[in-house]
Amino acid sequence: MTAHYDIRETREPAAREADLFARLPDVLRSAMAAPAYAARFKGIDPASVTSRAALARLPVLRKSELPALHKASRPFGGFVAAPAGSFARLFTSPGPIFEPEGRQADPWRGARALFAAGFRPADIVLNTFSYHLTPGGFIFDSSARALGCAVIPAGPGNVEQQLELIEAYRPIGYSGTPDFLKILLDAAATAGRDASSIKRALVSGAAFPPSLQAEIKAHGIDAYQAFGTADLGLIAFETEARDGMVVNEDLIIELVQPGTGDPVTPGEVGEIVVTSLDPLHPWIRLAIGDLTAALPGPSKCGRTNMRIKGWMGRADQTTKIKGMFVRPEQIKEIGARHPELELLRLIVTREDQTDVMTLKAECATTSAILTDQVEMSLRNITKLRGKAEIVPPGSLPKDGKIISDER
Numbered sequence: 001m002t003a004h005y006d007i008r009e010t011r012e013p014a015a016r017e018a019d020l021f022a023r024l025p026d027v028l029r030s031a032m033a034a035p036a037y038a039a040r041f042k043g044i045d046p047a048s049v050t051s052r053a054a055l056a057r058l059p060v061l062r063k064s065e066l067p068a069l070h071k072a073s074r075p076f077g078g079f080v081a082a083p084a085g086s087f088a089r090l091f092t093s094p095g096p097i098f099e100p101e102g103r104q105a106d107p108w109r110g111a112r113a114l115f116a117a118g119f120r121p122a123d124i125v126l127n128t129f130s131y132h133l134t135p136g137g138f139i140f141d142s143s144a145r146a147l148g149c150a151v152i153p154a155g156p157g158n159v160e161q162q163l164e165l166i167e168a169y170r171p172i173g174y175s176g177t178p179d180f181l182k183i184l185l186d187a188a189a190t191a192g193r194d195a196s197s198i199k200r201a202l203v204s205g206a207a208f209p210p211s212l213q214a215e216i217k218a219h220g221i222d223a224y225q226a227f228g229t230a231d232l233g234l235i236a237f238e239t240e241a242r243d244g245m246v247v248n249e250d251l252i253i254e255l256v257q258p259g260t261g262d263p264v265t266p267g268e269v270g271e272i273v274v275t276s277l278d279p280l281h282p283w284i285r286l287a288i289g290d291l292t293a294a295l296p297g298p299s300k301c302g303r304t305n306m307r308i309k310g311w312m313g314r315a316d317q318t319t320k321i322k323g324m325f326v327r328p329e330q331i332k333e334i335g336a337r338h339p340e341l342e343l344l345r346l347i348v349t350r351e352d353q354t355d356v357m358t359l360k361a362e363c364a365t366t367s368a369i370l371t372d373q374v375e376m377s378l379r380n381i382t383k384l385r386g387k388a389e390i391v392p393p394g395s396l397p398k399d400g401k402i403i404s405d406e407r
Contacts, residue, residue, distance in 0.1 A: 004115075004301075004302060004303065005111065005112035005115040005116070006112070008249050009112065009246075009249070009302075009303045009304070009305065010302050010303065010304055011304060012304065013298070013304050013305075016249075016304070016305065020250075020252050020277065021049075021050045021051060021052075021055075021252075022050070023277050024046075024049055024050065024055070024252070024275070024277065025046040025047050025048075025049055025050060026046075026279065027275075027277045027278070027279055027282045027284075028041070028044075028046035028049055028282075028284065029046045030081070030279040030280070030282055031079075031081075031282040031284050032046065033081035034076075034078055034079050034080055034081040035073075035078040036069065036073065036077055036078030036079045037078075037079060037284065039078075040058075040059055040061070041058065041059075041284075044058065052252075052254070052263075055252065055254070055275065055285065056254065056261060056262075056263060058261075058284060058285050059261065059285065060256070060260075060261040060273060060285045060286075060287045061079075061283075061284065061285055061286050061287065062287045062289070063097075063229075063231070063286060063287060063288050063289050064289060064316060064318065064327070066095060066097045066231075067095035067096060067097055067327075067329065070095065070096065070097055070098055071096075074098070075090070075098040076098055076100065077098075079283075080100065080280075080281055082280050082281070084100065086103075086280070087100035087101055087102060087103065087280075087281075088100075088101050088102060088103045088107070089101040089135070089138060091133060091134055091135040091138075091230070092133050092134065093134050093135070093230040093231075093324075093325070094324060094325055094326065094327065094330060094381075094382060094383060095327065097230070097231070099135055099230055099231055100281060101135060101138060101142070102278065102280055102281060105146050106142060106143055106146035107142060107233070108135070108138075108139040108142060108143055108228070108232075108233025108234060109143075109233050109234050109248050109249070109250060109251075110139055110140060110142070110143025110144075110146075110226070110228070110233060110234040111143045111144075111146040111147040112234075112237070112248065112249065113143070113202060113224075113226045113234045113237035113248070114140075114143055114144055114147050114149070114173075114175075114202055115147060116224065116237055116238065116239045116240070116246070116301075116303075117200055117201070117202040117222075117223075117224035117226075117237070117238070118200045118222060118224075118240075119144065119147060119149060119173050119200065119202070120147070120148075120149075121147060121148030121149065122148060122149070122150070123144075123149045123150070123171075123172050123173050124149065124150045124151075124152065124169050124170065124171040124172060124173065125140075125144045125149045125150070125151050125152065125171055125172075125173040125174070125175055126152045126154055126162070126165065126166065126169075126171040126173065126174050126175070126176075126198070127140050127141050127144065127151050127152060127153055127154060127155075127175045127176065128154050128155060128156050128162070128174070128175065128176030128177070128180050128181075128184075129141075129155070129156070129175065129176050129177075129205070129323070130155050130156055130323075131153055131155045132155070134230060134324070134383075135230050136205065136230065136323060137153065137155055139228065139230075139233055139234070140175040140176075140202070141153060143233075143234065144173075144175065149173065152165055152169055152171060156176070156177075156180055159183060159184060159187045160187075160191075162184060163184070163187060163188055163191065163193040163195065166184075166188075166193070166194070166195050166197065166198070167193060167194055167195075170197040171197055171198060172197055172198065172199050172200065173198070173199075173200050173201065173202070174198050174200070174201040174202075174203075174221070175201065175202045175203070175204075176201075176203065176205075177203060177204070177205045177206040177322065177323050178201075178203040178206055178207075178208040178212055178213075178216065178223065178353075179206050179212075179322065179353055179354050179355065181201055181203065181216060181221075181223070182212060182215065182216070182353050183354075185216075185219050196220070198219075198221055199220060199221060199222065200221065200222045200223070200224075201216070201221050201222070201223040201224070202223075202224050202225075202226050202237075203223055203224070203225055203226070204225065204226045204227065204228060204323070205320065205322070205323025205324075206320065206321075206322060206323055206355060207350070207355075207407060208223070208225055211353075212353050215353075224237065224238040224239075225237070225238045225245070225310065226238070226245075227245055227290075227308075227310060227311055229288055231283065231286065231288070232251070232274055232276055232283060232286070232288070233248075234248050235247065235248055235251065235253070235272070235274065236248060236253075236308055236310070239299055239301040239303060240301055241299045241300040241301035243295070243299050243300055243301075243307065244295045244299070244307040244308060244309055244310065245307065245308050245309070245310050246299050246301075246303045246305050246306075246307055247305045247306040247307070247308065248305075249305065250276065250277045250278075251274055251275070251276055251277070252274070252275040252276075252277075253272060253273070253274060253306055253308070254272075254273040254274075254275075254285070255268070255269075255270030255271065255272060255273070255292065255293070255294060256270050256271050256273050256287070257270060257271070258270070258271045258291070258315035261273070261285065261287075266294060266296070267293060267294065267296070268293060269291050269292065269293045269312055270291065270292070270293070271287055271288075271289065271290070271291055271315040272287070272288050272290050272291070272292055272308075273285050273286065273287045273288075274286050274288060287315075289314055289315050289316050289318055290311055290312075290313075290314060290315070291311075291312045291313045291314065291315055292308040292309050292310060292311065292312050293308065293309045293312065294306060294307065294308055294309075295307040295308065295309060314405075316328070317401065317402055317403040318403070319348055319403055319405045321348055321355045321357055321382075321384055322354075322355045322384055324382065324383060324384055326346065326348075326357070326382050326384070326403065328402040328403055330381050330382055331344050331345075331346050331359070331402050331403065332344075332402070333381055334359070334374065334377045334378060334381055335361075337377050338361075338370075338373065338374055338377065340363055340364075340365075340370070341361040341362065341363050341374070342361075342362040342363060342364075342393055343361070343362040343393075343396050343398070344359060344360070344361045344362075344396075344402065345359075345360050345361075345396050345397075345401065345402060345403075345404060346358070346359050346360075346386075346402065346403045346404070347359075347360060347404045347406060348403065348404065348405045348406060348407060349406050349407060350407045355407070356386075356387075357378075357382075357384065357386035357387070358386060358387045358388075358389055359374065359375075359378050359386055359387070359388045359389070360389045360391050360395070360396060361374060361388065361389070361390055361391065362390075362391055362392065362393045362394070362395055362396055363390050363391075363392075363393070364392075364393060366390035370390060371388050371389075371390055372388075374388035374390070375387065375388040
């Protein structure tokens with residue numbers, strides 16, 4: 001694969017930078033039509049924000065703030081001027097955070113990530129991201145269709161039925177978590193079903209360690225990683241050069257000291273801050289809580305945009321489990337629902353290439369009923385299945401940690 005999605009990917013970096021910051025003032029004016037942005041940027045002249053230095057003087061909006069802001073001002077926290085009915089689809093993510101999908105082609109900017117992974121027009125793609133309330137399924141669905149692919153809207157689960165679909169439609173591509181791809185391949189091998197049509201994959205939403213990469217490759221599947229969020233869509237993606245992730249077009253990425261808006265030095269690990277140039281639903285300096293570091297120079301594939309190392313952890317305790325973010329405030333909500341619990345700690349591990357979460361909770365007394373009730377609360381609040389373990393008071397360390405990611 002040597003071709004590029006379009007000529008914008010191979011522009012001189014200075015030309016891209018000039019284009020982004022020439023467009024930014026108009027996007028900032030659109031943002032300030034929404035009350036929350038108008039209040040945050042009071043006294044700021046959008047025409048003056050035409051450089052990275054000027055952008056860095058604007059306040060950072062932390063993603064961790066969004067649940068409270070969205071609760072106070074429904075549905076979008078006051079950050080969207082357009083009425084909800086002007087969008088194509090309306091979603092929710094854990095928090096809750098409410099996200100709209102625009103009506104334009106490729107609203108989540110994912111087509112070029114699929115192209116970089118080898119997907120081409122008329123390919124058939126099995127999309128196993130969830131279509132239920134959260135935007136993940138539609139992010140990859142709309143991106144594939146914008147590229148000209150046919151999409152099987154499978155979602156996660158229903159493995160037997162998915163194997164039927166694979167044998168019937170013979171998809172060449174897969175999009176979903178790497179864990180679920182392994183589940184499908186293992187199930188096909190056990191049942192004697194033919195999943196050999198799948199030759200390429202774009203995976204996201206979960207860890208893709210080298211051991212799993214090797215296992216997927218042994219099945220003859222060329223898998224690439226993409227990095228994105230439910231708010232922004234696809235932020236960066238791997239290419240055939242395998243030299244980090246190339247940042248998507250139409251985004252301004254800053255790396256800042258965690259908890260601040262101050263830029264890090266080149267090569268230093270920092271928190272990702274994103275400004276998106278979508279006039280209908282702009283994000284201005286959204287700190288998404290993920291850490292990465294910039295890589296020097298352009299990719300060997302010829303794409304000239306900024307490169308990053310990929311996901312390098314969280315600036316806070318929020319963690320991604322099976323493609324869904326789980327936040328400390330969600331664990332606190334479980335405690336509020338069960339006041340008999342004294343201290344809670346969510347422990348995240350991996351077993352058989354699958355994320356596993358166990359909620360340990362201190363309580364003076366225990367029972368099977370209480371354990372079941374806590375597991376139900378964990379599932380209802382995080383939208384994920386996990387185990388609850390009631391432990392005696394004093395069992396958990398008092399180190400301020402609510403989520404312990406031990407993968």
